[in-house]
Amino acid sequence: MAVDYAVIVVYLAGMLAMGWWGMRRAKSKSEFLVAGRRLGPAMYSGTMAAIVLGGASTIGGVGLGYQYGLSGAWMVFTIGLGLLALSVFFSARIARLKVYTVSEMLDLRYGGRAGIISGVVMWAYTLMLAVTSTIAYATIFDVLFDVNRTVAIILGGTIVVAYSTLGGMWSITLTDMVQFVVKTIGLLLLLLPIAVVKAGGFSEMKAKLPTEYFDPFGIGGETIFTYVLIYTFGMLIGQDIWQRVFTARSDTTARWGGTVAGTYCLVYAIAGAVIGTAAKVMYPNLASADSAFATIVKDELPVGVRGLVLAAALAAVMSTSSGALIACATVANNDIWSRLRGVVGGGGAGDEPHDEVRGNRAFILIMGIAVILIAIALNDVVEALTVAYNLLVGGLLVPIIGGLLWRRGTAAGALSAVCVGGVAVVGLMWHYGILANQPIYYGLLASLVVYVVVSLATPPTDAAVLTAWRERLAGSPARPAFEGRTLAPDPAEPADVLNRRTG
DSSP: OHHHHHHHHHHHHHHHHHHHHHHHHOOSHHHHHHGGGOBOHHHHHHHHHHHHSOHIIIIIHHHHHHHHGGGGGHHHHHHHHHHHHIIIIIHHHHHHTOOSSHHHHHHHHHTSSSHHHHHHHHHHHHHHHHHHHHHTHHHHHHHHHOOOHHHHHHHHHHHHHHHHHHHHHHHHHHHHHHHHHHHIIIIIIIIHHHHHHHTTHHHHHHHHSOGGGGOTTTTOHHHHHHHIIIIIHHHHHOHHHHHHHTTBSSHHIIIIIHHHHHHHHHHHHHHHHHHHHHHHHHOTTOSOGGGHHHHHHHHHSOTTHHHHHHHHHHHHHHHHHHHHHHHHHHIIIIIIIHHHHHHHHOOOTTSOOOOHHHHHHHHHHHHHHHHHHHHHHOOOHHHHHHHHHHHHHHHHHHHHHHHHHOTTOOHHHHHHHHHHHHHHHHHHHHHHOTTOSHHHHHHHHHHHHHHHHHHHHSOOOOHHHHHHHHHHHTTOOOOOEETTEEOOOOTTSOHHHHHHHHO
8 A cells, every 4th residue: 555655645745735835826815715716717617626526426426326326426417417507597697796705695686684694504504514525534544544533534624724724715726626637537537447347347237237227217206306406506506616606717717617517527427326336246235335435446446546546535525625614714704703793893994904814814724623623523424414405505595596586586585585494494304304305395495485475575675786786797897885885896806807896
């Protein structure tokens, strides 16, 4: 394993070096949180694909292939569909808003009264997403170094927190691009063909496995529908995904770069299912389907290649973990703490100036430590991830998509939908069980009904707010004021971005 260890150590050292390099570029809030809004198509596509394809998509995707065959691709496939829908229908408008968080978008659309509640829901989602990604280090480092769970989580989590804290989105973007290349080589170009050959080829796989393993809908229609509700819709509204959209250089980059990333996800989904199906032929009696990935890598790959593929799995986990961490810290600082500080301190113009980069860096460090501690204490990854996505979709999908598509939606309707949807999902998970399908079905329906009814029963959104909203969506330099605050541009933004915002 010496060669494999060397590959992994070089990879981890490279991640820290990228963090140090990114620190030299992150001199403003815009640079630190959204990479200056200047990523081109190639880098945007690679980093977007890297963040959405994490440990669940890699290790979990192979596990679903082991358990269900080719239909095990549906979980990751619906993630790709969500990214495609976001890119084609919404990304250009989202990028033109020039905000930092989803809650800021809700403030702009509804007049500044939806932010802090939606921020709390989004913070809970991003926190749990970061925690579940961090827990996945235990599986990978156990295979690599045979270390216990706590040490593995601390080791992997510390590296991610270090480079994320140093350079913010620039560090994460650079590391994600490397991780995208490593995943492509390790999973698609190496593990996939080797696994198929070791299993005897597709003809041998069909001969040894039941026919349902090759039924594209074998996993069940209800399961596929639930995946669409949770993952496809979750891709449309997650802060971790939107924050990457905000990094795009232009509308075109956001639309076409995201489309390429979404298509890549579809290919990745099929590859994971095929690898899992091949593992079922070679190891038909594994105790856990999720161990299929580690088993086939450890037993079937040659020295050196094994290290690269394990680095690819590590890359998948680290990209999602770092993206969720910066999203969690951004929401905590910009949507919750800054608003609470404004309420407590008055939020007046006389407030002392503060270093926004330093403040956001501190929040990443604080949230990172919290994520590591929670990951050590928490055991059930699936339940934690289900709670996160149920809260996100049940509480925020309707007011966000409604705000983008329905002019008559109001702030009262949005707030009611967030509260009712969130409470309904939590209550139904308590009643039916966390992994049941009913909470997301009924919670989403309750949110939709309340949003429509309350919006129609309350006065329409102020015309000035809607006008400013439409101008912002169109890329106008208008900067609407709401709730006594003006969404001012970051003076340290690149000149071309600043000119577009200020005219």
